[in-house]
Amino acid sequence: MNYKNRRTVCVFDFDGTLTTRDTLLLFIRHTHGTLRFLLGFLLFSPLIIMMLMRLFPNWKAKEKVFSLFFRGMTHDRFLELGEAFASKEAGRICNTPVIDILRRHLANGDKVYIVSASIEDWVRPFLPHWVGSEAGNSITFLCTQAEISASGTLTGHFLTKNCYGPEKVARLLQAEPDRASYFLYAYGDSNGDREMLAYADKGTNVKKNANNC
Numbered sequence: 001m002n003y004k005n006r007r008t009v010c011v012f013d014f015d016g017t018l019t020t021r022d023t024l025l026l027f028i029r030h031t032h033g034t035l036r037f038l039l040g041f042l043l044f045s046p047l048i049i050m051m052l053m054r055l056f057p058n059w060k061a062k063e064k065v066f067s068l069f070f071r072g073m074t075h076d077r078f079l080e081l082g083e084a085f086a087s088k089e090a091g092r093i094c095n096t097p098v099i100d101i102l103r104r105h106l107a108n109g110d111k112v113y114i115v116s117a118s119i120e121d122w123v124r125p126f127l128p129h130w131v132g133s134e135a136g137n138s139i140t141f142l143c144t145q146a147e148i149s150a151s152g153t154l155t156g157h158f159l160t161k162n163c164y165g166p167e168k169v170a171r172l173l174q175a176e177p178d179r180a181s182y183f184l185y186a187y188g189d190s191n192g193d194r195e196m197l198a199y200a201d202k203g204t205n206v207k208k209n210a211n212n213c
Contacts, residue, residue, distance in 0.1 A: 006180075006182050007111065007181060007183070008105070008108070008110040008183050009111045009113070009176055009184050010102075010105045010111070010113070010184075010185040010187070011112075011113045011115045011168075011185070011186045011196060011200070012098070012112065012113070012186075013115060013116060013168075013187065013189060013190070013192070013193045014114055014115075014118055014123050015116065015117070015118055016095075016190055016207070017095065017098055017206050018094070018095055018099060018126070018130070019126075020094070020095050023085075023089075023122065023123075025037075026085075026089065026093070027082075027085055027122050028040070028065075030081070030085050030088065030089070031069070031070075031081045031085070032069055040065070040068055040069060041065075043068070044061075044065060047061050047064065059158075059162035059164065062117075063156070063157060063158055063162075066119075066146070066156060067156030067157070068156075070146070070154050070156065071154055071155065071156030072153055072154065072156075073153060073154050074152055074153050074154075075121075075146075075148045075152050075153065075154060076152065078121055078146070081122070082121045082122035082124070082125050085122050086122065086125035086126045086129060087125075087129070089126075090129035090130065091129070095206070097206075098187060099130050099131070101187065102130070103130075103131055103135075105185070106131060106135045110185075111140075111176075111182075112138070112139045113141070113142050114127070114140075114141050114142065114143065115142045115143070115163060115168045115171060115196065116142075116143045117144050117163045117164040117192060118143060118144065119145070120144070120145060121146065124143075142163060142168075142171040142172065142175060143163055144158055144161075145158065145159040145160040146158065146159060147159040164192045165194070168192070168193065168195060168196040169195050169196055169199050172196070172199075183202075184201045184202070185200060185201070185202050186199070186200035186202070187206055188204075188205060188206070189205060189206050190207075193205075
């Protein structure tokens with residue numbers, strides 16, 4: 001196939017790809033402290049066991065955990081916590097080889113998307129720390145969105161589908177529907193990225209290809 005006149009589009013997973021660990025649990029611990037974090041997950045332990053046994057949907061369990069810790073919080077406060085979280089953790093959990101790949105794509109003028117099941121409000125603030133504010137502003141985020149009430153508080157529900165598995169491809173196609181017009185690079189690390197990696201012209205599992213990053 002002739003790629004000469006096609007744009008280059010790149011999609012990056014966030015947790016475990018641009019970072020070295022999952023950020024949901026880390027964010028909850030950052031915002032609520034270790035004791036509240038442990039008590040909350042003790043409360044939900046039966047649900048978590050059911051999820052691991054595939055008796056309860058992953059997205060629904062995640063939403064219930066999110067609701068327990070953040071329902072009723074103002075969105076402004078949630079944004080502040082996301083900024084503080086990124087400032088604290090950006091240098092600690094950065095997956096430097098993959099972030100270097102991200103920087104190269106940005107330097108080449110490629111269109112970059114971050115496609116993540118994590119909530120955008122704590123994902124977005126990490127990127128200026130890694131690539132600078134100007135480059136960070138050029139990135140588009142396709143993440144799970146938290147629902148916000150008319151009064152400006154978090155309802156505890158998700159506004160969008162959990163951006164995981166097939167939903168990652170669906171969200172990309174909403175943003176980039178003309179698939180024939182671009183060459184697609186994708187970077188991920190887990191089963192939640194499998195469909196996205198398979199859909200790409202060049203999909204890279206960064207965990208399997210760590211020595212080549």
